[in-house]
Amino acid sequence: MTNLNFQTIILRGFLCLIGLICLGCAAPNVEISSKFPTPNVRKAPVSLSFYLSEDLTNYMYSQKMGKRSEWKIDLGAAQQSMFMTLGESVFENYSLAQPGESNNSLDGMLEPKIAEIQFSIPKQTRTDYFEVWIRYHFKLYDKNANLIGEWDLPAYGKAKAQDYPSDGMALQAAGLSACRDAMAFFSLNFTRVPLVKSWIQAGKPSSAPPKPTQNSPETA
Amino acid sequence: MNISSANIQIGLRLCTLFIGINLTGCVTSTVQEIRETPTSVSGTDTVVVLGKRDRPSSQETELDFVGCVSENLSSRKNGIRSIPESQFIDHLFPWFEPRTAPTRTDNLVRLISEPLITQKFKEIGLKYLIWIEGNTERTDSGGSLTCGVAPGAAGCFGFLTWENDSAYEATIWDIETGKTAGRLSSEATGTSFMPAIVVPIPFIARVKNKACTSLAKQISSFFQNSS
Numbered sequence: 001m002t003n004l005n006f007q008t009i010i011l012r013g014f015l016c017l018i019g020l021i022c023l024g025c026a027a028p029n030v031e032i033s034s035k036f037p038t039p040n041v042r043k044a045p046v047s048l049s050f051y052l053s054e055d056l057t058n059y060m061y062s063q064k065m066g067k068r069s070e071w072k073i074d075l076g077a078a079q080q081s082m083f084m085t086l087g088e089s090v091f092e093n094y095s096l097a098q099p100g101e102s103n104n105s106l107d108g109m110l111e112p113k114i115a116e117i118q119f120s121i122p123k124q125t126r127t128d129y130f131e132v133w134i135r136y137h138f139k140l141y142d143k144n145a146n147l148i149g150e151w152d153l154p155a156y157g158k159a160k161a162q163d164y165p166s167d168g169m170a171l172q173a174a175g176l177s178a179c180r181d182a183m184a185f186f187s188l189n190f191t192r193v194p195l196v197k198s199w200i201q202a203g204k205p206s207s208a209p210p211k212p213t214q215n216s217p218e219t220a
Numbered sequence: 221m222n223i224s225s226a227n228i229q230i231g232l233r234l235c236t237l238f239i240g241i242n243l244t245g246c247v248t249s250t251v252q253e254i255r256e257t258p259t260s261v262s263g264t265d266t267v268v269v270l271g272k273r274d275r276p277s278s279q280e281t282e283l284d285f286v287g288c289v290s291e292n293l294s295s296r297k298n299g300i301r302s303i304p305e306s307q308f309i310d311h312l313f314p315w316f317e318p319r320t321a322p323t324r325t326d327n328l329v330r331l332i333s334e335p336l337i338t339q340k341f342k343e344i345g346l347k348y349l350i351w352i353e354g355n356t357e358r359t360d361s362g363g364s365l366t367c368g369v370a371p372g373a374a375g376c377f378g379f380l381t382w383e384n385d386s387a388y389e390a391t392i393w394d395i396e397t398g399k400t401a402g403r404l405s406s407e408a409t410g411t412s413f414m415p416a417i418v419v420p421i422p423f424i425a426r427v428k429n430k431a432c433t434s435l436a437k438q439i440s441s442f443f444q445n446s447s
Contacts, residue, residue: 037313040336128280156319163283177318184314 028168032175033077039089039187046200047093047106050083053113061117065124073119073171075134078179083112090187104143107204111139115152119171122161129158130170132178140196142206149195155182245425247410249386251438255402257394261443265347266301267293268308269390272353273318281352281388285432289352289390292436300443303344312340329398346395350439354388354405356428365416376416383411386431390439402442406435 059076080096087094097109115137121130136153157177164170191197199205261267269290271281286305293302309316315337322328328349331337365378386408392401410425 037310039314040312040340041314042336158318160280160282180314180317181319184317184320187314188320 028166028171029072029074030168030172030175031074031077032172032179033074034081034176034179036078036082036085036180036183038085039183041090041187043092044090044191044196044200046091046108046204048087048091049095049097049103049106049109050087051097051099051109051111052079052083053111056113059114061119063119065121071119071121071171073117073132073175075114075117075175075179078176079112082179082183086183086186090190106143108143108148108206109141109145111141113137113139119174121167121171128160128162130161130167130174132157132171132174134178134182136182140199142204144206144209146207146209148199151193151195153182153185155179155185157181245410245412245423247408247425247427247430249406249408249430249434251407251434252405253402253438253442254404255442257397257399257401259348259392259394259401259443259446261300261347264301264345266303266345267348267350267443268303268305268346269293269350269352270305270308270316270321272323272351274321274323279353279355281355282428285356285388285428286352288429288432289350289436289439292433293440296436296440298440298444300440301345303346308344308346311344312337325393325398325400328393328395332395332398341395348401348443349393349395351391351393352388352435353391354386356384356386356431359383359385363413365414365420367416367420375418376420377418379413379415381411381413383409384425384427385409386427388431388435390435392439392442404435404438404442406431406438408434 056079057076059079060072060074062070062072064070084096087096093106095103095106097103103109113136114134116135117133119130119132122128125131134155134157136155137150138153139150140148142148155178157174157180159170159173159177161167161170164173191200269286271283271286273280283305290302290304293300303311314320315331322331332341361380361382363378363380365376365380367376368374386406388407389403389405391403393399394401408427408431410427410430412423412425414420414422
């Protein structure tokens with residue numbers, strides 16, 4: 001009886017160990033969702049809305065690491081919080097634009113999207129860092145939904161593996177750092193983007209409304 | 221009989237506790253200081269300890285070391301009010317992010333000329349910025365340890381040894397003048413070892429902790445001996 005109990009304990013212990021090893025080997029699936037701090041910057045002399053598409057707010061990126069594991073990073077959950085915080089602090093007035101909605105009290109609309117994302121883990125780069133690169137693409141429309149221009153915003157974040165208890169948490173910290181970097185770059189340089197600068201200097205003009213057949217975010 | 225058995229148990233526990241407390245390897249540390257300008261900290265003034273993170277480097281300071289120095293400064297007798305790093309970075313967002321943080325005092329002068337930033341510094345009573353650079357590395361290791369498990373028995377046999385070196389430098393910036401007030405460095409070296417005869421017993425040299433407490437003590441005395 002004692003031997004049977006002992007064997008059961010050994011078997012259970014062994015199964016637990018296997019379970020823990022499997023859990024430890026599982027590829028991380030991280031979500032970047034956080035409240036972001038308010039940028040302390042002088043407001044740009046513009047009133048704009050942000051149009052956040054579903055592609056952006058549901059953005060999920062996965063990358064194969066080796067033959068079996070696939071790492072996933074969910075950036076979508078952070079986007080609304082990011083752009084709302086930016087809108088409040090960078091623009092004189094702002095709102096979140098809904099599909100099909102136009103707001104004539106504002107000067108125009110900005111549509112951000114994630115054009116590209118990459119991340120690396122310490123094994124790949126032989127460094128101590130988890131790194132995340134995000135390339136945002138912005139489209140600026142006037143109040144009649146005419147495209148004024150577009151530009152890219154690169155962002156980078158890193159996290160030292162030793163500072164975090166798990167790979168997932170380190171990747172999450174690197175992703176969060178990249179989002180903060182994008183916010184920092186946007187809030188400090190928005191009025192220095194050449195097309196934005198010239199549009200503001202020209203008095204934020206708007207052309208005639210586009211023809212209904214044209215595919216703009218307001219008709220999406 | 222019961223009493224003596226209880227006494228033995230208490231004795232064993234005390235022995236274990238005593239061994240546990242004293243099972244640390246030896247650590248030697250040195251600190252150095254260069255003063256460039258006089259300093260003064262009043263009861264309402266605050267300082268912040270920040271790690272330099274402007275570019276990926278194997279020398280980047282660990283988050284826990286920065287936190288340790290900050291906590292040690294606040295917890296000392298006549299402690300200096302030190303704001304946690306993350307709280308400060310959020311409060312001054314986006315001016316102290318890796319890409320935007322001032323890397324030289326020239327950048328600090330430009331930063332403190334911004335009324336918005338000066339107002340934020342005043343809100344928290346910030347007087348000095350303390351930048352920390354450096355890290356702790358394993359410089360040497362040796363020995364071998366073998367463990368085995370069999371039904372009803374398990375044990376290890378061998379001897380492991382490793383050496384850790386800590387080298388940190390703190391640069392103190394005066395927020396009012398935009399100049400460097402001084403530089404302090406803390407170096408610590410320690411050897412840890414783990415003999416194993418059935419049970420491995422680690423003797424850990426707490427090198428990083430020693431470097432942290434030495435540096436915090438030195439920073440504290442730097443502010444107190446102001447001239």
